[in-house]
Amino acid sequence: MTSNTTLARLMKLELIIVTGKGGVGKSSVSAVLGRLLSDAGRQTLLVEVDPRENLHHLLEVPPSGGKMVEVAPRLWVQHLLPRTILDDLVREKLKVGPLVKRILASPIHQHFTEAAPGLKEAAVFGRCLRLLEGHGPRGIPTPEVIILDAPATGHGASWLGAAQLVSDVISSGPIGHMASLVAEFLADSDRSGVVVVTTGEEMPVQETLEFLETMETQLNRRPELVVANALYPELPEEAPADPDDTLFDLWAHRRAINEKELIRLSHEWQGPVAHLPLLPLDPGPALVGRLGRRLKTELGGGA
């Protein structure tokens, strides 16, 4: 259901946005993609915006505290808080110490940046763009690709549309300029792409279908790939000797749900789908390594 063209496309993008329902494996798949692309030679930065920073568990590095942390050759990770980016924007534009302090502390700035629709989201993409253009911290390699471990799909489409929204409302000044550059970048399928993660369960598949629809109608875009994660293993051909084998029944039941939901997904989505197994592993490099080998095979890139 996938082909090496999907892998080739992912390899060429500058920004890959990974989204899906909460808890389906977005961070795990982001880490897996980070490994895959950096192993293939791309200078890669993983950006996480979830306040419950957890990519570092998966990669076994210390929490970044907002800084970029080196994970492996060509692979870096950074935890970004949208609020911090907006404050940085004020610092960068005003440059005058006391004035900056007063603005950052003012309730008007706080209120505006919290309440203005799309502003924080657009600012995250704006930061990604600047990093890709080489305006990152000194001494740290410029990323060729950023993988954004994005918030859940419930907010995902609004994330993607945020820059357009901001640029429609604010057309001038540094924020308007940033938002229009970001909107252009997100509309360019040669530069940015989306990977949607789901499990083979009813609610995540439902949310995926709704997300695909919103992406298509509001943004006229389709994801590069849907990852069906944490799937139960296929059943053996032979039935178990014991007809009351509860463990087998449980397995068969969960697997049947997975298969039903994957069929439902396939009715609405004919694009690439990669299947990843549910593994008996805790979050960490072993999980990321095994899922990575599997994803590579699924994408036709060999094990």
Ligand SMILES: Nc1ncnc2c1ncn2[C@@H]1O[C@H](COP(=O)(O)OP(=O)(O)O)[C@@H](O)[C@H]1O
């Ligand atoms: N294929 C898998 N096999 C086993 N555990 C998984 C798999 N994918 C994710 N997990 C585990 O499920 C939990 C949620 O995954 P995570 O990637 O943090 O999801 P999200 O970022 O979408 O909230 C984590 O404990 C993670 O280790």
Ligand SMILES: [Mg+2]
């Ligand atoms: Mg996560």
